[in-house]
Amino acid sequence: MLSVERMRVLHAIAVNGSLNAAAESLHVTNSAVSQQLAKLEREVGQALVERNGRGVRLTDAAHILVEHTGQILSLVQRAEAALEEHRSEVIGTVRIAAFATGARGLVVPAIGLLAHSHPRLRVELNETEPFNAVTAVSRGECDLGLEVDWEGAPVKLPTTMVKAPIMVDVADIALPVDHPLAHREILDLDEVLNEPWISWRGGSICDDWLHGMLRARGAEPVIAHTVEEHQTKLTMIAAGLGAAVMPRLGLGPVPEGVRLVPVQPALTRQVFAFWHQDSARRPALTAVLRALRDASADPA
Numbered sequence: 001m002l003s004v005e006r007m008r009v010l011h012a013i014a015v016n017g018s019l020n021a022a023a024e025s026l027h028v029t030n031s032a033v034s035q036q037l038a039k040l041e042r043e044v045g046q047a048l049v050e051r052n053g054r055g056v057r058l059t060d061a062a063h064i065l066v067e068h069t070g071q072i073l074s075l076v077q078r079a080e081a082a083l084e085e086h087r088s089e090v091i092g093t094v095r096i097a098a099f100a101t102g103a104r105g106l107v108v109p110a111i112g113l114l115a116h117s118h119p120r121l122r123v124e125l126n127e128t129e130p131f132n133a134v135t136a137v138s139r140g141e142c143d144l145g146l147e148v149d150w151e152g153a154p155v156k157l158p159t160t161m162v163k164a165p166i167m168v169d170v171a172d173i174a175l176p177v178d179h180p181l182a183h184r185e186i187l188d189l190d191e192v193l194n195e196p197w198i199s200w201r202g203g204s205i206c207d208d209w210l211h212g213m214l215r216a217r218g219a220e221p222v223i224a225h226t227v228e229e230h231q232t233k234l235t236m237i238a239a240g241l242g243a244a245v246m247p248r249l250g251l252g253p254v255p256e257g258v259r260l261v262p263v264q265p266a267l268t269r270q271v272f273a274f275w276h277q278d279s280a281r282r283p284a285l286t287a288v289l290r291a292l293r294d295a296s297a298d299p300a
Helices: 004-016 019-026 030-044 060-087 100-117 130-138 205-216 230-238 283-296
Strands: 049-052 055-058 092-098 121-127 144-150 161-176 196-199 222-226 244-247 258-261 267-276
Touching: 004 019, 004 030, 004 055, 004 060, 019 030, 030 060, 055 060, 092 100, 092 130, 092 283, 100 121, 100 144, 100 283, 121 283, 130 144, 130 161, 130 205, 130 267, 144 161, 144 205, 144 283, 161 230, 161 283, 196 205, 196 230, 196 244, 230 244, 230 258, 267 283
Parallel strands: 092 121, 092 144, 196 222
Antiparallel strands: 049 055, 144 267, 161 244, 161 258, 161 267
């Protein structure tokens, strides 16, 4: 009989592209992955991987096993969810992958709420880039992810995922306090299109959105700096080094040298949670979603 655990190892190799990456995702050693793979090859009587440069290539037999393993793991998730639903208890562990401001402004307060309402539930936070959250949930490294859809730039999820809205986050324009527009009550977006921008890391969801938003309004983006951490951005703005789009969620303290000005039309992003549809019946996920929405009523 084939070992499901060894099939899980092969599945991890297929998803991650190498033995080393599979070991990292499974939180085991490279040696353990190699040993499990060798035992599985003996069980099936066929080679399952072939060396391909620095990585490996799956054989035809491996692809057959991986396809069936995916179905088996999906059934296991459904069974676990059904058992939790039958017990009607909020227990176990929920691992959340979240972008930085979502982690700070939503997940941390939600964990505090859940500690009081469901003390037998353990919530683990994995702060990561937005695009990495989808990968983490797809690979089973996390149970639930937080993602953002900037207006006009929706994130595509795999068809095996379901999602639910958490909140709408509004962004202001952050300007140096001595900027001519800094003390306006509200700005027209066209007034700041040609500012030198402090953007996010190149190629990120937020940076792509900023470029697309500016170009849609007829302006070629002038990117003075790329900075991921919001407090660093604010420090740079206080020094007069540029302007930035600054979401309110998880913002933190604003330096005296910075003025946040609302803009019209409003710049918004939809924050949503997503998870495998096979886990949808878990009471623990329902409780986490409720806590995230409660935390969004008063974001930090």
